[in-house]
Amino acid sequence: xxxxxxxxxxxxxxxxxxxxxxxxxxxxxxxxxxxxxxxxxxxxxxxxxxxxxxxxxxxxxxxxxxxxxxxxxxxxxxxxxxxxxxxxxxxxxxxxxxxxxxxxxxxxxxxxxxxxxxxxxxxxxxxx
Amino acid sequence: xxxxxxxxxxxxxxxxxxxxxxxxxxxxxxxxxxxxxxxxxxxxxxxxxxxxxxxxxxxxxxxxxxxxxxxxxxxxxxxxxxxxxxxxxxxxxxxxxxxxxxxxxxxxxxxxxxxxxxxxxxxxxxxxxxxxxxxxxxxxxxxxxxxxxxxxxxxxxxxxxxxxxxxxxxxxxxxxxxxxxxxxxxxxxxxxxxxxxxxxxxxxxxxxxxxxxxxxxxxxxxxxxxxxxxxx
Ligand SMILES: [Zn+2]
Numbered sequence: 001x002x003x004x005x006x007x008x009x010x011x012x013x014x015x016x017x018x019x020x021x022x023x024x025x026x027x028x029x030x031x032x033x034x035x036x037x038x039x040x041x042x043x044x045x046x047x048x049x050x051x052x053x054x055x056x057x058x059x060x061x062x063x064x065x066x067x068x069x070x071x072x073x074x075x076x077x078x079x080x081x082x083x084x085x086x087x088x089x090x091x092x093x094x095x096x097x098x099x100x101x102x103x104x105x106x107x108x109x110x111x112x113x114x115x116x117x118x119x120x121x122x123x124x125x126x127x128x
Numbered sequence: 129x130x131x132x133x134x135x136x137x138x139x140x141x142x143x144x145x146x147x148x149x150x151x152x153x154x155x156x157x158x159x160x161x162x163x164x165x166x167x168x169x170x171x172x173x174x175x176x177x178x179x180x181x182x183x184x185x186x187x188x189x190x191x192x193x194x195x196x197x198x199x200x201x202x203x204x205x206x207x208x209x210x211x212x213x214x215x216x217x218x219x220x221x222x223x224x225x226x227x228x229x230x231x232x233x234x235x236x237x238x239x240x241x242x243x244x245x246x247x248x249x250x251x252x253x254x255x256x257x258x259x260x261x262x263x264x265x266x267x268x269x270x271x272x273x274x275x276x277x278x279x280x281x282x283x284x285x286x287x288x289x290x291x292x293x294x295x296x297x298x299x300x301x302x303x304x305x306x307x308x309x310x311x312x313x314x315x316x317x318x319x320x321x322x323x324x325x326x327x328x329x330x331x332x333x334x335x336x337x338x339x340x341x342x343x344x345x346x347x348x349x350x351x352x353x354x355x356x357x358x359x360x
Contacts (some may be wrong), residue, residue: 015251
């Protein structure tokens, strides 16, 4: 079924997304007050991914603020606190716009990639 | 049923590509902070966390006065809390961001970005794998590549003062390339009516600005049509 071709059809786009993410990180590290450029890179990255209907890997997606597109670095652009009012979780607050991300501490939680269903569907298609 | 396998394929490549590049780039020089970067970090940190009155140095003391007999100071009224609708709309207005033209920055700040871009483009075009580079394919890839951080120079232009300007691209918008020149200046150059060159190892890529008038995010999806180019 041309697995390699299908797999690498968007390789350039993934490389570009990856590069833009790292560039945004680098710019913020070199000049910590340069939020504008960092935001510009991340928003470009998001539009690129959007145009090609590509999902951004959670490892990347969790490192930027989804509202103002700035890279979240703890102590510099975000505040990380653990709360356990109703259910224990981590709260990441963007210091620039106040948007929060919550991560629950659920032992049973798995990323979609790590779930067995994501793999079974592919196998089923290969057999038919 | 039809969509799921493709989604899986995509995510797998995403993870792989991420690992490949991150090991190559982040492990290296990007992690080390130069002394210049450290001072900029400290100044920005202080600017963010100290109250604004502290950062000011009183130059003109004669204009300043302090009342002695009134021991109680009036408390300043605090504004509304940051979180809420007001803050959000404020940020939205801030998001339309533009680099200030002619503002001084240091060229050395963007050198690691250039280094990273070179590695990225080497991996994308794969210079090392084949001695004879497939030039049309490389050009095709170059069109879809990201140009933030690449060393660019203006070869020809309708406006004579742009000719010969070279530097690192730090922002690409629909109509402009924003460059940082080695003289620590930010210059924005319109794409229209200019021809740009990128030198990579032994190859020279030429970009016709007139055909490049697309947003950088949309460029990858767009098909390039041959337009009549102007004689410059
Ligand atoms: Zn934010």
